[in-house]
Amino acid sequence: MAKIFIRERNRISKGEGMPRFAVVAVEGADLKFFQLHVRKSELDAIAQSIGAEVVELPRGTGQDAGEGSGGGKRQKKSGRKKMSLGNA
Numbered sequence: 735m736a737k738i739f740i741r742e743r744n745r746i747s748k749g750e751g752m753p754r755f756a757v758v759a760v761e762g763a764d765l766k767f768f769q770l771h772v773r774k775s776e777l778d779a780i781a782q783s784i785g786a787e788v789v790e791l792p793r794g795t796g797q798d799a800g801e802g803s804g805g806g807k808r809q810k811k812s813g814r815k816k817m818s819l820g821n822a
Contacts, residue, residue: 736763736786740777742793758791 739759753771760767763784781788 736765736784737761737789738763738765738777738781738786739789739791740772741791743771755790760786762786 737760738757739761740755741758743754743756753769753773753776755772755774755777757767757770757772757777763786765780765784765786777788780786
């Protein structure tokens with residue numbers, strides 16, 4: 735049986751009208767997702783159509799859980815600027 739592994743997104747609050755789940759992985763099905771953030775009803779319809787099981791992954795419970803410490807935009811590093819090799 736195919737499985738679709740999902741997790742609940744961190745920065746989505748209830749009632750925002752945005753998809754709450756992110757597809758993490760798919761096992762045992764020739765299936766390609768073009769939209770990685772989907773609604774639960776959409777996942778259930780896809781799973782029923784292909785005979786798959788939806789597996790919701792647990793959220794982290796460590797000291798950094800919910801702090802958003804694992805991703806996001808990178809901070810711009812300060813440092814040397816690139817030098818041009820033109821006429822110096």
